[in-house]
Amino acid sequence: MDRYDVAVIGAGPAGSMAAKYAAIAGARTVLLEEHAAVGWPVECAGLLGAGALAESELAGGSFILRGMFGAAIFSPGGSRLHFKARSCKAYVVDRRLFDRAVALDALREGAELRLRSFVRKIRSEDGKCTLILAGGEEIKAKIVISAEGVRGRLARQAGILPPEIILSGAQVEVPFAVEDPESVELHLGQAPGLFAWVIPTNEETARIGLCTRERGCEHLRAFLKTEKIRKRVRGSATTMNVGGLPLGSPAATAVEGLLAVGDAAGQVKPTSGGGIYPGLVAAKIAGGVAAAAASEGDGSAERLGEYDRLWRAKLGRELDIGMRVNRMLNKMSAAELDGVIGYLAGKPRLIRAIEEHGDIDRPSRLMVKMLRHLDWDAIKLAGLLRYALG
Numbered sequence: 001m002d003r004y005d006v007a008v009i010g011a012g013p014a015g016s017m018a019a020k021y022a023a024i025a026g027a028r029t030v031l032l033e034e035h036a037a038v039g040w041p042v043e044c045a046g047l048l049g050a051g052a053l054a055e056s057e058l059a060g061g062s063f064i065l066r067g068m069f070g071a072a073i074f075s076p077g078g079s080r081l082h083f084k085a086r087s088c089k090a091y092v093v094d095r096r097l098f099d100r101a102v103a104l105d106a107l108r109e110g111a112e113l114r115l116r117s118f119v120r121k122i123r124s125e126d127g128k129c130t131l132i133l134a135g136g137e138e139i140k141a142k143i144v145i146s147a148e149g150v151r152g153r154l155a156r157q158a159g160i161l162p163p164e165i166i167l168s169g170a171q172v173e174v175p176f177a178v179e180d181p182e183s184v185e186l187h188l189g190q191a192p193g194l195f196a197w198v199i200p201t202n203e204e205t206a207r208i209g210l211c212t213r214e215r216g217c218e219h220l221r222a223f224l225k226t227e228k229i230r231k232r233v234r235g236s237a238t239t240m241n242v243g244g245l246p247l248g249s250p251a252a253t254a255v256e257g258l259l260a261v262g263d264a265a266g267q268v269k270p271t272s273g274g275g276i277y278p279g280l281v282a283a284k285i286a287g288g289v290a291a292a293a294a295s296e297g298d299g300s301a302e303r304l305g306e307y308d309r310l311w312r313a314k315l316g317r318e319l320d321i322g323m324r325v326n327r328m329l330n331k332m333s334a335a336e337l338d339g340v341i342g343y344l345a346g347k348p349r350l351i352r353a354i355e356e357h358g359d360i361d362r363p364s365r366l367m368v369k370m371l372r373h374l375d376w377d378a379i380k381l382a383g384l385l386r387y388a389l390g
């Protein structure tokens with residue numbers, strides 16, 4: 001039976017980064033992936049903020065399709081807020097190639113990757129974990145990191161609670177009349193949960209998708225039929241992705257012998273649905289804590305709880321504010337969304353602040369700056385804030 005210090009389940013970005021950091025810290029590390037290739041199937045729009053790219057520690061590469069400098073936000077009634085920065089704020093990537101690049105980095109640091117290795121069950125005894133693979137093979141590890149993605153089946157079995165909500169996501173890539181190949185489009189109020197997006201992959205194609213409380217595919221079909229989108233679609237979809245998007249982390253992401261990271265721990269930004277940035281940040285901490293706990297021979301929930309404290313210190317406030325903003329946007333009526341977007345669109349100084357300080361990975365910083373530019377009547381603002389606070 002093979003023995004490791006740290007076993008990571010799932011070779012998505014969070015799992016590969018956790019394996020990399022465990023290996024850097026000197027742990028004998030194995031990365032177990034159920035599929036025959038890393039990065040497949042894709043369940044993602046592939047938009048990475050500049051912060052996420054920096055956290056990936058990849059200097060760049062063929063996975064970057066293009067840079068995004070701006071965004072156009074549309075309200076249900078057609079009000080439009082457009083801003084475009086001088087510097088590149090985000091990147092459209094090929095997730096298959098991105099995931100492989102992160103995994104390769106982990107291998108360079110000494111982690112071992114095993115493909116077609118579906119972990120069926122984890123058995124804990126005498127402070128050690130035995131991972132039982134689909135074929136019956138058994139692997140021993142001192143610490144397990146669950147980076148299983150949104151399903152998080154083994155994390156749940158180990159006692160880590162599910163996220164607050166799992167949104168239903170769907171996306172197609174289609175030939176499309178792109179208005180600005182350097183700006184994403186966000187369409188508010190299309191479906192309860194998040195928003196719909198149009199992300200150009202080049203001048204003539206775009207990824208069109210949404211995440212919603214339920215029945216993502218049905219909502220996407222309806223969005224594609226709206227006048228504003230239908231008239232710009234130039235042909236059939238070349239790809240379709242569906243997947244769950246977790247929002248709201250459980251109270252604990254570490255139990256005896258096991259840590260959860262990435263989607264398995266609900267580490268997704270509720271403002272944008274981006275999971276890569278928080279997943280990478282938390283994965284580095286998880287890898288380091290797991291390696292240290294393995295070398296100390298202490299896999300207790302108390303020891304591994306250090307991971308929980310450290311990642312929340314870095315990301316907790318941002319995710320909490322994001323959850324409030326998400327709730328607020330979901331409670332607003334179409335007329336209120338029209339009013340807010342129309343109001344913001346008429347404030348050139350505020351648009352300049354967005355262009356200068358906008359950061360999809362840390363949106364709360366911009367929100368604080370935006371408050372300085374708001375001169376709108378306090379009653380209206382308080383009316384909307386009650387949605388966030390309530």
Ligand SMILES: Cc1cc2nc3c(=O)[nH]c(=O)nc-3n(C[C@H](O)[C@H](O)[C@H](O)COP(=O)(O)OP(=O)(O)OC[C@H]3O[C@@H](n4cnc5c(N)ncnc54)[C@H](O)[C@@H]3O)c2cc1C
Nearest residue numbers: 010012013014034045046047119149169243262263275276
């Ligand atoms: C429609 C949609 C669009 C999105 N768009 C964006 C976006 O533009 N930008 C962004 O940042 N985020 C986006 N996200 C979120 C992002 O895709 C996830 O947050 C991210 O992939 C999470 O990474 P992860 O490593 O935690 O999990 P995953 O990427 O899901 O990887 C988990 C891996 O674990 C493997 N696995 C699971 N169980 C087992 C097992 N028992 N044994 C072995 N292997 C196992 C899986 O096969 C998979 O390879 C989107 C999500 C959806 C649904």
